[in-house]
Amino acid sequence: MTAKLRFFAKFRELLGTDIPVPVPEGSTILSLVRDTAWKNKEGYDAIFDDKGNFHEFVIVMRNGKRVEHGDAAAARVADGDEIAVFPPVAGG
Amino acid sequence: MTAKLRFFAKFRELLGTDIPVPVPEGSTILSLVRDTAWKNKEGYDAIFDDKGNFHEFVIVMRNGKRVEHGDAAAARVADGDEIAVFPPVAGG
């Protein structure tokens, strides 16, 4: 079972993007992003606070739909999911 | 002594425009416009009410500056003046 992790903007610079990741049994959105971000301390710190929760401003999506931080810890990742993590948008 | 009378839009259709008019001694803006408009009843009625006053909506200018109706009856016409009379504007 694999998922794709996508980071954008500053998070992309620190962690890369379009990252295929194997999904261990029982993975949640939160655990999968944490495990992936862990490889780069600066990238991890950009996304998570010191309790391992998403910073308030971080936006998380699964397959293009917003996922609330409160739900990310319980939402199981399914095969083929695209999980996107990004800072506040600044287009226009 | 001559002045130029300019009518616009519907008033122009009825009365013409760029009309050079001799200015009799003591002419006011009101009297000069009245005398000129008199030649065409429909034109006159478009501009004046049955007391010979400008309809409320009529705009009068002398040399590009607005003249209040109340002042038009007293304002003496000077040689070379350009008097413009027109209905409410509708540009844009």
Next chain:
Amino acid sequence: MIKVQTEDVDIGALTAAAKVPGTGAVVLFDGVVRDDDITEMELEAYEDVAVAEMEKIAADATRLHRLLHVDIIHRIGRLSVGENILIILVSAGHRPEAYAGSRYIIEEIKKSVPIWKKELTKNGGRWVPGEHGHGRGKPGSPS
């Protein structure tokens, strides 16, 4: 550029030229002849006064809304459905000023610029009534 003219406008070129230093937002308003069962529209202006009034409006808008650039081109003569009647192009550092400045200009033009429109239909013509009864903003106030 503030003009009353019969010719059409090159909107692409005009927009490119509006990007003066400091520009972050450009807003273009394009008033178009609407197909309200008309064949054509005929526009007439008291030209010198119309240009002077539009120059005053542009200066006021620039001061009030901190604009960096203003073009106003009002067309006259005979125009077909879909043709440009009025182009207002403003540049500003940021979007709130650009939108507000553009809107200010069109509303003031409607109030005070001596231009008239006649709709030509199959059955003749009809002068379009102004949006402001007294034609100069507040009733009775000289400009």
Next chain:
Amino acid sequence: MIKVQTEDVDIGALTAAAKVPGTGAVVLFDGVVRDDDITEMELEAYEDVAVAEMEKIAADATRLHRLLHVDIIHRIGRLSVGENILIILVSAGHRPEAYAGSRYIIEEIKKSVPIWKKELTKNGGRWVPGEHGHGRGKPGSPS
């Protein structure tokens, strides 16, 4: 046309094409790279989601403001000072709808469309902070 693209836009052609039947007013918003001591700007999008979100915004604007036509073209990639970043073009029967619809679209784009800008300066780069801390309108509300 709702697009995220690297190429520039032909504003003249786009404006001409926006004059669909019933159009009386066209409003164009053009967001431009401002010369805030930067050399260039680099834009990045979560493309599929950005396009879907802009399509939703265009549909909402059309319904709320009775628009007749909407184009939104957001550019990405590396842009120089003075280049177009975002073109919003709306048509309506009358000007209040056109202005309000245009303004609605830009404000919603700022809130919710996943696009990011990095200002490149002589000393490196700086990600532009969003105008909305939470990036999706009301804090905590899913779109």
